[in-house]
Amino acid sequence: MNPRFAAIALAAALPLSLGACSQMQDTASSAASAAASQAQSKVEGAAKDELRRQICQRVTDGQVSAQDKQVLSGLVSSAVSEGVPVEITTPLRQIADSGAQIPVEAVSKLKEACSSSIPPG
Numbered sequence: 001m002n003p004r005f006a007a008i009a010l011a012a013a014l015p016l017s018l019g020a021c022s023q024m025q026d027t028a029s030s031a032a033s034a035a036a037s038q039a040q041s042k043v044e045g046a047a048k049d050e051l052r053r054q055i056c057q058r059v060t061d062g063q064v065s066a067q068d069k070q071v072l073s074g075l076v077s078s079a080v081s082e083g084v085p086v087e088i089t090t091p092l093r094q095i096a097d098s099g100a101q102i103p104v105e106a107v108s109k110l111k112e113a114c115s116s117s118i119p120p121g
């Protein structure tokens with residue numbers, strides 16, 4: 001093979017191979033970003049599901065004791081910030097904001113919302 005021809009062929013192939021490396025790097029970076037986003041979404045979903053379970057287990061019998069109320073009150077801000085549905089957070093907040101007399105209607109609404117939205121566990 002002519003050395004001059006080999007040098008020209010190599011010079012022509014170099015940009016193509018560099019372009020392929022760049023494309024592979026972009027593809028790998030995109031895949032890593034998508035995987036990280038998917039992992040974050042799963043973690044957020046799991047956190048939301050766990051909050052729902054903690055809230056809903058307190059009202060399964062339709063009763064809210066003083067201890068239940070204390071636990072539920074502590075979960076309000078987390079439930080709101082994690083995006084737990086308003087059907088749960090509204091009666092949850094009403095229970096938390098109530099005095100010694102826990103509103104029966106709020107407990108009933110919370111129990112109903114829980115029965116239709118609690119994730120399998």
